[in-house]
Amino acid sequence: MSKSVLTVDDSPSIRRMIAMTLQEAGYAVTEAVDGQDGLTKALAQPFDAIITDQNMPNMDGLSFIRALRQHPQGKGVPVVVLSTESEEGLKQQAREAGALGWMVKPFTQDKLLAVIKKVVG
Amino acid sequence: MMDDMGAIFREEVRDLLESLERGLLDLKARPGDMGLINQVFRDLHTVKGSGAMFGFTELAAFIHEFETVFDRIRSGDLAAGPDILRLALAAKDEIPGLVEGLPDPEGQRAAILQGLRAIMGGEAVAEGQGAGADEAPVAVGEGPSRLWFRLTGAALAMGARPEIVLDELRGLGATQVVADLSDLPPLDRLDVEACAVGWAMEMPAGVTTAQLEEVFLFVDAEWRLEPAVQAAAPVAVSAVAAATGPATGAAAPAAPAGAAAPAARADQNGTTLRVPAERLDALMDSVGELVIVEARLTELARQSRDPALMATAEQITRLAGGLRDATMTMRMVPMRSLVGRFRRLVMDLSDKLGKPVNFSVIGEETELDKTVIEKLADPLVHILRNSIDHGMETPEERAATEKPREGLIELSAVHAGAEVLIRLSDDGRGIDAAKVRAKAVAKGLIAADAVLSDAQTFALIFEPGFSTSEQVTELSGRGVGMDVVRRTIDSLRGSIEIDSKPGRGTTVTLRLPLTLAIIEGLLIEVAGERYTLPMASVQEIVELPPEKAVAEGAAEFLDIRGRFVPFLRLRRLFDCAGEPGAAQNVVIVQSGEVRVGIVVDRIVGTNQTVIKQMSKLHADVRAVSGATILGDGSVALILDVAHLVGMGRASGEAGAQMREMAA
Structure with a gap:
């Protein structure tokens, strides 16, 4: 069974890029347009990994992760935060919110696949 | 694929620019509106991020400074004054040109950036610093090194998977991976969401800290890499060689090899070793004692709830079991x-x-x-x-x-x-x-x-x-x-x-x-005393039906799946004072073709029963075939099943006769 990944990003181009890259590599990808949408989708079905943007309308990435971790089914899912910032501050906040890792934009398709493989196994 | 993405990106930028323009204009009317400031920042951020993703590096760099200004407005360092908004709108207008890769003949963009920097107080806005330049790889020492790591805090709840980390480390050549259980709390204090296990392993020479940082990038883990202490075994061997060397002279190095070789040859030829029987008996006695002490240790370890002690006791149990089996096998003829x-x-x-x-x-x-x-x-x-x-x-x-x-x-x-x-x-x-x-x-x-x-x-x-x-x-x-x-x-x-x-x-x-020395026993309790029944003769254990709780008449039967099985009450047989508890068990034992139930107060469990013969004084005591020492040091008598079955059969036959007469 193919591994499933939820990608949460308000940018359609990034979302599509992630989805297409992962689909080509054999993952099943679900897209969500913001944190709120992501939370609804993440709680509706289990995912092997979640990639989320930080800056999004309605609910940002860290709030999404915090909300996700409140739910029993949201614990233990590896979440990778996408961000253009690389400051330690955000990494630390992301960690505290319950993110497993982060990925700095821009990234290549290879990098994305490497990160997902690292997280999903 | 990237061509498609470019088209999608352009469309996205068009939407974002509309949103950005609206936001900037609204901000002119309501300068302190945090919602608007956040929206502008987010729009800029998205354009920058997506732009960088799809190769619009010039665009990304341009917006980065633009974004930085709004970040400072967001954090309250700057006010969204008219100057800033004017520059921002001008900057926004440059974006489509940047997306299309149009040149900037009049230096408009540079001027805008200059203006933004001036507002920022002249300080140079650093270009995106990236993830920090990769440090030069640092290898630890020349030889192999030892790596130790443990997931910290909520790493598991965050989705970290130690097996993936271990796989990656194996990919780097990790060997001799051992789990470090030293911080494992007792079961009742175990936090199921935390990972209390650490791992230690050998890493090959040349593994760098940079490689390991990469491995632990997404894992909240403590880890340390240190030069391996020269493997313990070779050190010990050379120490022994040094110690024995002077004493035995030049022959010393050859001696161990010479000693090992004949043994190996003997094995190949299937040679049998003849050992005086009394030595085997002595060995069996020692193993018997060991099994008793092991039971005591296990009991103490259980009481202490100390995981390290419990783990050690478990190992001793396994070793003692192996030794027991090996010794018994040796005695088989x-x-x-x-x-x-x-x-x-x-x-x-x-x-x-x-x-x-x-x-x-x-x-x-x-x-x-x-x-x-x-x-x-x-x-x-x-x-x-x-x-x-x-x-x-x-x-x-x-x-x-x-x-x-x-x-x-x-x-x-x-x-x-x-x-x-x-x-x-x-x-x-x-x-x-x-x-x-x-x-x-x-x-x-x-x-x-x-x-x-x-x-x-x-x-x-x-x-x-x-x-x-x-x-x-x-x-x-x-x-x-x-x-x-x-x-x-x-x-x-x-x-x-x-x-x-x-x-x-x-x-x-x-x-x-099969053997006389150690048997698997079923420990039972009657009136506070413990007894052992040889497990080999135990067929099953059932509950004594409540209506049979009180003894009646000489012969009593249980209906075991449609067959009448006579049963004995040990309390009555041993003339015990007091009343049994509410729930008594019946152990069905078999000797030969005959089954008899034995009513006991409680089933304690199974144990390795090391049989100690009764003294001659007790030779006439039937119903007991020996004694054993339990883990807590107390003595349990071993019930003689053959005798009990005989008694049960006799009482059963008497009962059957009585029923015939009554009929």
């Missing part, structure tokens, strides 16, 4: 060692009596404890003699009954669970039950009107003083009756049964435990 004697005996007897007999043996290789074999020799000789002397007809008699002239005696030995079944069967005349009965009555062993089944009648043969041979022969009638056979088998915790069909032959079946 094949039946073959007895059979030679029997062959000779059969030949001598059949010659002497003029009864040709074909003696066949099945299962010569079946192994039994040395002590059992030794004690088994005499009873088997006795049974064999009886078989030829009394059971076997003369060739003439056999011819008259259309049997082959040559009689057949078969000895078989097979394993059946923790027991060995030894069968000695002949095709002789069989035992005349009426004759046995008459004799028993004459000897006063039974009442003249006693009602006995065939099996019960045959069992009389084993009663002291019984002998069916009409004239005492030189061979079998030496004043030693079959009762000695029975007593010997009893002392081996075995049982004996006779089955015989007139004219067809007799089969004597011996059931013997």
